[in-house]
Amino acid sequence: MTLHLYAHRLSQPSRAVEILLRELDMSYTWHEVDFANGETREPWFAKDINALQTIPALVVSAESATDDKTEAGIGESHAIMRYLCRVAPDRDHAARWYPAEDALSSAQVNLWMAWHHNNVRAYDMFHDIMNLHLTLPMLKYELQETALKPLQDGLRGGLATLEQHLEKHATSEPTLCGSAHPTLADLTIACELYQIVAVGYRFTRFPNIARWLDNIARRPHFQDVSQEIVEQGRTIREQSGGYLDLDKAFA
Template sequence: MTRLKFYYDLMSQPCRALYILLKINKIPFEPCLVNLRKGEQYADFFKNQISRFQKVPVLHDKDFKLTENVAILRYLTREFQIDDHWYPKDSKKQARVDEYLEWQHNNTRLNCTLYFIHAYLNPRLMGKEVKPEELAAYKRNMEETLNKIEDLWLGQGTKYLAGDVISYADILAACELEQPLMAGFNPSDGRPKMADWLQRVKLETKPFYDEANVIVDKVIAKQKQT
């Protein structure tokens, strides 16, 4: 019997990132799929028994339940054997990873998600149209964030966001950048440092990156056919 239960949906960026981390570090878990598109996170059982926030990811460790992606990351590094480079114990190296994890909330995650919602999710799945000028504003905000990743985070001369070795910051960022791809926008276009970095992240995390993004890849492939 496994110690952990992991509640997730691979359409969720943070869920994909944690899935990759768990798999690549060989941490066994019981997969508990929550279909967000069907609203399973709003069911009374999920609200009352799993997460009062009605969101994924959720980690259930015996009698302890924890939400929020970064909190789960830090808990896992304390409770399990995880390769140090993912979230280093060294204070300064850890602070570099934290620097991106804190920055991404109101930048990568916020702006890529808002663009994805209004360019893909609302019109295609919800039947809600967005005004062109509003969509242009979401796109502009996202592009400003992408340029900062290219010029500031990846423009430091390091191979990865927090240094010369891959960390959880890279997994999380890469998963966020998959969202606009589903809306037909490629974040790497015109950003060669980002393109090279993304390729390194995918190679370092094979085959689990591909496993985590299987649904995303299907959506992207379908987009290219339309």
């Protein structure tokens, strides 16, 4: 089985999938997709890679042409990550990330991954942060007020829920499902929130989230895959940070 990952490291779900591939020690071929300039809408991508026209996308090639299905494509990061945990060579290690054989434990992971869509992902600020970074100075404050502030306000509700939940697992290295090892739920939401931490936002009002995110972000594979977003965040902070509500947004 050969894995081909079509993704971009400025995409939160793309990073989550790539980090998991590395955590599971699964070899893959990397294909960078310029999603910002519409490459996912190109006919070759929509036809041969992912009909949903989104990244990340995983193409699985069988080892031989005699197999029933020589190639298959998978879209949506959650589906990809669950698949990887089911086919990873090290089954015990994969089960720490996604306990597929334990119905109750896997349901808890699924719960937080489903919750992620409407409570964290829905308030993704990075697209608007990039717009602010690239726009004329005279429009930057307007974008902060009209585009970014509503997303910040919306995200606070999800952050409050996470903070309260993590307080129940107030250990030195908390996880969303209370286990000693992080799960796909931790990885999914951590990649989402780290996107704005890289720019310079801090979760001062949410100390349990800050501690949990810091623990996940210290993992070596997380750091390696996040280098591009850290560099992009530094550039934005240095050039447009004065227009962003970095200190007060989540204080």
